[in-house]
Amino acid sequence: MLDRFLFKQIDNSALIVFRIIFGLLCFLESVGAIFTGWIKRTLIDPQFTFNFIGFDFLQPLPGNWMYVYYAVMGFFGxxxxxxxxxxxxxxxxxxxxxxTYLMQKSSYNNHYYLLMLLSAIMVFLPANRYASIDAKNNPNIKEIAMPSWVKWVFVLQLFILYTYASIAKIYPDWIDLTVPKLLMANKANYPIIGDLLQHKFIVVLIAYGGILYDGLVIPLLLYKPTRKYIFLISIFFHLFNSIVFQVGIFPYLALAFSLFFFEPEKIKNLFLKKKPLYTKNEVITKNYKPILVAVGVVYFTIQIALPLRQHFIKDNVLWTEEGHRLSWRMMLRSKSGRTSYKVVDKASNTTEVINMSDYLTKKQIRTASCKPDVIWQFAQHLKKTYAKKGKDVKVFVDAKISVNGRPYQRLIDKNTDLASVPWYWAKHNDWILPSQLDK
Incomplete structure (x- = not known):
């Protein structure tokens, strides 16, 4: 049974077309970062970047070399x-x-994480066996079929992503339309559609349509009678997200995944007319089966477990951000902060209030004003900066934040020296004060 599920041969048209689209999107993502100014704003202008904790060794290349870096990535695309x-x-x-994903998180986006996962998965797939220069140069690798596990890797990854995205929206601030209203209020200045986006119908559609779409899209794509209808809805849904939320290549990548749900004959006839259609349905068990099963179990266990870790960490993830990243929590909150940093010289006991703009860009200031892990990292950066001047300092932070329009509340224990405490990834950091979001 397992052999048939994993190693039944199916037509590979979907994978071949997906490779072509995927490579194009990798190219567009890379060169788009150059021409939209994203690289300059995010990797060149800042004095330093807020990397993922533990990856301090990953820093942007000096000068304008990050342009070259992204150009090379585009070339690989x-x-x-x-x-x-x-x-x-x-x-x-x-x-x-x-x-590049791990070296900065001020411009964190879930599709950056997804692209990293997909790229790693694509390394192991036989995606160059047809309609490729490799197959032309070496006809021995040309194939019109692939093992069925290739398709199910994509389906399961998407099911995890969309299911967690749907479940995450089922919380009071989303259900009562608080967050959708805030999201749309930020789009009021859009030409032509700005006023329309403020209409209650649109807000309700975003709130409840988002929950339903994310929760049902994969089952409805798998069920043949509903497939074409949910695909049409997907086109509207993702184009809307692309226009309104400007989330890069993700909407188009999400639409490309639909290739794995439609009949291979349709995909072949639409995109690869000269390709023979594979119809034999052979089961060819490979000698890498034990490795495939082991790696698959470990990988998808991690993918299922990572979004659950927030439930094992004290307090509300909306407040602490502990367990937020890598969990498919998309556009779920709006935060603002009123934060000040104070440096105390241990030798002279003199105090200096930090002007954040001396160290950070405007976007970094917003992040370092309301996200505890970034606040901790900036405190560590200040400690290192003063150490270079021959000073051993303490760093204290007075941070008050507003979550989803609520009154400002103190986030950080202002009596804790953040320069001297460690960051715990898998448990609560006690210097983050208890939230009052549920009161």
């Missing part, structure tokens, strides 16, 4: 698209993208 030196190109893009 093109190679992936045309299927040239596919494995090397895919590994190279995966490493480079993962490094």
């Amino acid at each position: 093109i190679l992936i698209m045309v299927g040239y030196k596919y494995r090397i190109s895919m590994i190279s893009f995966t490493i480079m993208w993962s490094c």
Whole structure:
């Protein structure tokens, strides 16, 4: 039974077309970061970046070299698209993208995380076996079929993503429309559609349509009678997100996943007319089966477990942010902070109030004003900066934040020296004061 589920051969048209689209999107994401100014704002202008904790060694290249870095990534995207030196190109893009993902989180976006996961998965897939330069140069690798596990890797990854995204929205501030209203209020200045986005119907559609779509899209794509209808809804849903929320390539990547749900004959006839259709349904068990099963179990266990960790950490994730990242929690809260940093010289006991703009960009200031892990990192950065001047200092933070429009409340124990405390990834950091969100 397991052999049939994993190793039944199916037509590979969906994977081949997905590789082409995926490579194109990797290219567009990379060069788009150059031409939209994202690299300048995020990786060049800042004095330093807020990397993922534990990855301090990953820092942007000096000067304008990050432009070259992203241009090289874009080049690998093109190679992936045309299927040239596919494995090397895919590994190279995966490493480079993962490094850029981990070196900064001020511009954190769930689709950056998804692209990192997908890139790593694509390394191991036979995506260059047809319609590729590799297959043209080496006809021995040309194939029109693939094992069925390739399809189910995508389906399961998407099911986890969308299910957690749907469940995360089922909380009071989303259900009572507080967050959707705040999201739309930020779009009021959009030309033409800005006023329309403030209409209650749109707010309700975003709130409850989002829950229903995320929760049902994968089952409805798997069920043939509803497939074409949910696909049409998906087109509207993702184009709306692209226009209104400007979330990069994610909407188009999400639409590309639909290839794995439609009949192979349709995909072949639409995109690969000259390709033969595979119809034999052979079961060809591979000798890597034990490794595949072991790696699959470990990988998807981690994917299921990571979003659950917030429930094992004290207090509300909306307040502490502990367990927020890597959990498919998308556009769920609006935060603002009133935060000040105070440095105390241990030797002279003199105090200096930090002007945050001397160290951070405007976007970094917003992040370092309301997110505890970033606040801790900035305190550590200040300690290192003063150590270079020959001073051993304490760093105290007075932070008050507003979550989803609530009154400002103190976030950090202002008597704790954040320069001297560790950061705990898997448990609550006690210097984060208890929230009053549920009161």
